[in-house]
Amino acid sequence: MREPRIAIIGAGMSGICLGALLLRAGIRDVVLLEKNQDLGGTWRDNSYPGIACDVPSRFYQFTFALNPDWTHRYSPGAEIHAYFEKVARDTGVADRVRFGTTVVETRWTGAAWSVTTDDGVSAEYDFVVSATGILHHPRYPNIEGLDSFAGPAFHSARWDHSVDLSDKRVGLIGTGSTGVQILSALAGNVDRLLLFQRTPHWVMQLANPEFRPITRRLHRRFPAYDRFSYHAARKQIESLSPALLHPGKTRRFLTWLCRRQLNKIVDPELRAKLTPDSQPMCRRLIISPGYYDAIQDPTVELVTDRIERITPTGVVTDGVEHPVDVLVLATGFDAHAYVRPMRLVGPGGLTLEHAWADGPRAYRTVAVPGFPNFFMLMGPNSPVGNYALTAIAETQANYVLDWVQRWRRGEFTTAEPTAEATDRYYREVDAALPDTVWATGCDSWYLGQNGKPELFPWAPEQHKVMLAQPRDDEFHIVAG
Ligand code: NA7
Numbered sequence: 001m002r003e004p005r006i007a008i009i010g011a012g013m014s015g016i017c018l019g020a021l022l023l024r025a026g027i028r029d030v031v032l033l034e035k036n037q038d039l040g041g042t043w044r045d046n047s048y049p050g051i052a053c054d055v056p057s058r059f060y061q062f063t064f065a066l067n068p069d070w071t072h073r074y075s076p077g078a079e080i081h082a083y084f085e086k087v088a089r090d091t092g093v094a095d096r097v098r099f100g101t102t103v104v105e106t107r108w109t110g111a112a113w114s115v116t117t118d119d120g121v122s123a124e125y126d127f128v129v130s131a132t133g134i135l136h137h138p139r140y141p142n143i144e145g146l147d148s149f150a151g152p153a154f155h156s157a158r159w160d161h162s163v164d165l166s167d168k169r170v171g172l173i174g175t176g177s178t179g180v181q182i183l184s185a186l187a188g189n190v191d192r193l194l195l196f197q198r199t200p201h202w203v204m205q206l207a208n209p210e211f212r213p214i215t216r217r218l219h220r221r222f223p224a225y226d227r228f229s230y231h232a233a234r235k236q237i238e239s240l241s242p243a244l245l246h247p248g249k250t251r252r253f254l255t256w257l258c259r260r261q262l263n264k265i266v267d268p269e270l271r272a273k274l275t276p277d278s279q280p281m282c283r284r285l286i287i288s289p290g291y292y293d294a295i296q297d298p299t300v301e302l303v304t305d306r307i308e309r310i311t312p313t314g315v316v317t318d319g320v321e322h323p324v325d326v327l328v329l330a331t332g333f334d335a336h337a338y339v340r341p342m343r344l345v346g347p348g349g350l351t352l353e354h355a356w357a358d359g360p361r362a363y364r365t366v367a368v369p370g371f372p373n374f375f376m377l378m379g380p381n382s383p384v385g386n387y388a389l390t391a392i393a394e395t396q397a398n399y400v401l402d403w404v405q406r407w408r409r410g411e412f413t414t415a416e417p418t419a420e421a422t423d424r425y426y427r428e429v430d431a432a433l434p435d436t437v438w439a440t441g442c443d444s445w446y447l448g449q450n451g452k453p454e455l456f457p458w459a460p461e462q463h464k465v466m467l468a469q470p471r472d473d474e475f476h477i478v479a480g
Pocket residue numbers: 135141142143173174175176177178179196197198199200284307330331332333445
């Protein structure tokens with residue numbers, strides 16, 4: 001068996017997943033290049049009050065490292081971060097991370113990838129896998145005067161825990177999943193909370209019960225039951241995917257449910273302000289146990305007038321200044337950067353920037369024509385809409401592992417998807433997209449620069465079938 005040298009860029013959820021699967025398969029020459037000082041990616045970056053995953057914990061975990069000790073149906077972010085750290089420690093991944101190391105360039109030398117990091121060091125690898133996450137680069141709003149604000153102002157993914165909010169007037173901009181979680185946690189716990197909403201989002205109220213100690217003991221004592229619970233939670237989420245993919249009764253039912261739940265808002269004027277004009281799920285459906293209660297808290301005020309500018313002391317809408325002491329920007333992420341700003345230069349000097357001049361595209365979510373032995377986790381058009389990203393990462397990581405195992409056995413030296421196969425695949429994607437709820441006419445982080453949803457237009461379980469094994473007929477393969 002040949003021993004491949006593998007670089008994984010990023011030690012977040014998906015990088016940890018691939019690292020663990022490679023190490024479990026006995027592949028030892030693995031390094032994770034991580035620009036931060038800690039593991040966990042999005043779960044390290046986001047520590048704002050109220051943070052939780054919007055996918056049930058029983059499903060948002062790896063099948064090879066089930067955790068019987070989840071405390072809640074939707075466990076808090078710190079617990080999820082601790083879970084990924086534990087997986088990394090238990091599997092040996094943590095020992096293979098080079099922290100504080102930013103990859104600046106990955107260049108094909110003719111026989112391998114030369115990866116250069118910001119400390120000036122270059123090293124060669126047979127495979128490079130980008131696991132840089134999708135919700136990684138905070139998006140700051142382009143609002144006049146933002147820099148002039150005199151008090152603390154921070155993005156939700158850069159929470160400043162040194163600021164005591166309890167006696168403050170807090171201005172919160174953004175009503176996506178993050179804004180809703182922050183509002184639900186802060187309502188009633190700060191002096192005043194002004195929520196600046198540009199567009200209302202649909203919210204599904206789902207309870208978040210705590211698991212009792214007896215439940216946790218049962219899961220610990222009976223691993224088969226724990227596994228069953230994973231698949232039961234998976235099935236439950238998957239039963240809703242028809243609503244995302246085509247019009248029909250599941251979509252009609254969820255639409256009805258979301259509308260009905262809005263009736264929890266007593267004041268008709270407030271209810272009208274919170275009623276979106278897009279279809280539920282067109283933008284990511286927000287899952288929240290308590291948003292509709294929190295927004296009716298007397299300390300909360302919803303401001304729907306357009307933000308004109310920010311002054312040193314507040315936020316101005318339609319000529320009216322709303323004084324605030326602290327500004328929280330829950331304004332989302334650039335979900336289309338993927339591998340970038342790292343420079344990727346393939347054979348013949350082809351850059352990823354050039355290959356993606358018309359927008360990011362990936363062969364079946366994992367690879368790019370022109371870039372041999374290079375793979376991506378959570379690449380373009382991955383099924384990231386209201387599904388467990390852990391399951392997607394596992395599918396993609398197992399796919400990469402398949403190629404690596406074949407390389408070890410000497411079956412090839414380099415492999416890259418053909419442009420024809422990728423074009424063919426995108427013709428199928430483009431044909432399926434118009435039926436999806438994401439294409440029903442709303443603006444969201446799901447949409448790429450061409451206005452098309454950058455998502456997987458089939459059932460998420462289909463993604464697993466699609467990547468069950470490499471298809472040699474769709475690859476240029478150079479024999480080993
Ligand atoms: P999202 O879902 O992208 O939401 C960002 C929010 O910020 C959204 O309500 C935006 O308004 C608002 N926003 C952005 N820029 C501005 C400006 N300039 N003025 C006013 N409001 C603005 O990000 P999240 O962090 O909440 O969630 C990201 C994902 O993380 C989520 O889908 C889950 O997967 C976890 P808009 O609605 O666009 O009018």
